[in-house]
Amino acid sequence: MSGENKTRVAAIGDLHISDTDKGKWTDFFADVSKNADILAICGDLTDTGDESEAYILVEELKACSIPVVGVLGNHDHEKSRHKLIRQVIQNHPNVHILDGESVVIGPVGFAGVKGFGGGFDNHMLSMFGEGAMKSFVQEAVEEALHLDRALARLDQEHNNIKKIALLHYSPIKETVKGEPEQIYPFLGSSRLAEPLLRRNVEVVFHGHAHVGVLEGNIAGKVKVFNVAKHVLKKVGYGRPYFLYEI
Template identity: 65%
Template sequence: MTDKKKNKTRIAAVGDIHVRETDSGKLKEFFTQVSEKADVLLLCGDLTDTGRVEEAEVLAEELRACSIPVVAVLGNHDYERENHEEIRKTLVKANVNMLDGDSVVFGDVGFAGVKGFGGGFDKGMLGMFGEQMIKSFVQEAVDEQLKLDGALARLDSDYADIKKVAVLHYAPIKATVVGEPEQIFPFLGSSRLAEPLNRRGVLAAFHGHAHIGTLEGETSKGVKVFNVSKPILAQQGYDPPFYVLEV
């Protein structure tokens, strides 16, 4: 009899690790433990605390303790000082698979990733109307939606029967930001990100950003969504704070 467990991919995920320059040596044990419990690690944005390249260099050094593939997207904190390209390059040199509208495959699981953007959810989603500044804000969310859809479409065209997982920073649904003040929901994510998840048959999506949101939710089509922000995982009793899903 075949052991189906052998065909499972264990995905560990965490967001909002907010690495600082003073964190040198503090994360090696964390990444060692992740490597023992999972086959792939997802880092869901806000990799650095203030968007400094030096913080990314600390993270790159800490990741030397990680012996499994790492897939990551950037978050809003990583854009804070307009150093996001240097941060990306620093982590790519450390063998991190940085996604921004593209994908990577390990075994029979394909990971598509974007940062995402805000704009609100469901009936409260901001429309493309009014001043140019508002239109530009909405266009950013649309652009992220299209990048995610393109990455998922390429997985469909290049691989047969691939299991698709989305890696985001901003939330694609309202359910996983519940707990945050409702006034800031429009800045925590956008329902536009859920559309490609539903249409492309994504198995699960992981995001961060909402530090006091809700761990689990699902899209209107039943796609599982996990808010794996580090503070949420810690509050939920995950020690060390990472979430593992077998697919």
């Protein structure tokens, strides 16, 4: 870990690894390993949700010498092979893909879920009407519950540990601004924000909103960063990872 009791966490989302990416990420992972203690990846590890892309990512990750923790995204679910993708990637030593679970790396506790849509604040979709609509809202509710349970386990097992949450979907509207307002309900949900605030999470990383905003917060207390690769490049990060010291 870095000096002065600080842990450097590098965060990026939306890698979208494709079958043509062999060798393209080696320098990235080597550079991250020199400048951070832990790498967090916030979903859409693959581009089309095919396990062949996951195998390529595992090969690229051989250049990464630090622990990796991440969550899956909607692209990883595209072909309903997300369980296989998770298994393939976690076969790499020292990689943790979280789905309603938590893990402690050094002095930091990570909790992660994919999250889901549903909209924000006063414009959240309600569990009313057709069964399909209720199912959509229920998915967001369940993801928030899984997140809360993962954070609760960290609190129960590790008193006063610093907590970082990893999501793919956003818990706030602020970091998706720039995207068309019509698609906000598909970019995240405020239902995810409540457990983050109540469980005193220090920082949240998410992706998914490619033309969103880098930084926001929940009630002025929980920092939120949209670390989608596209956002980081837009604001000037040459090698697109965000570095946070905790």
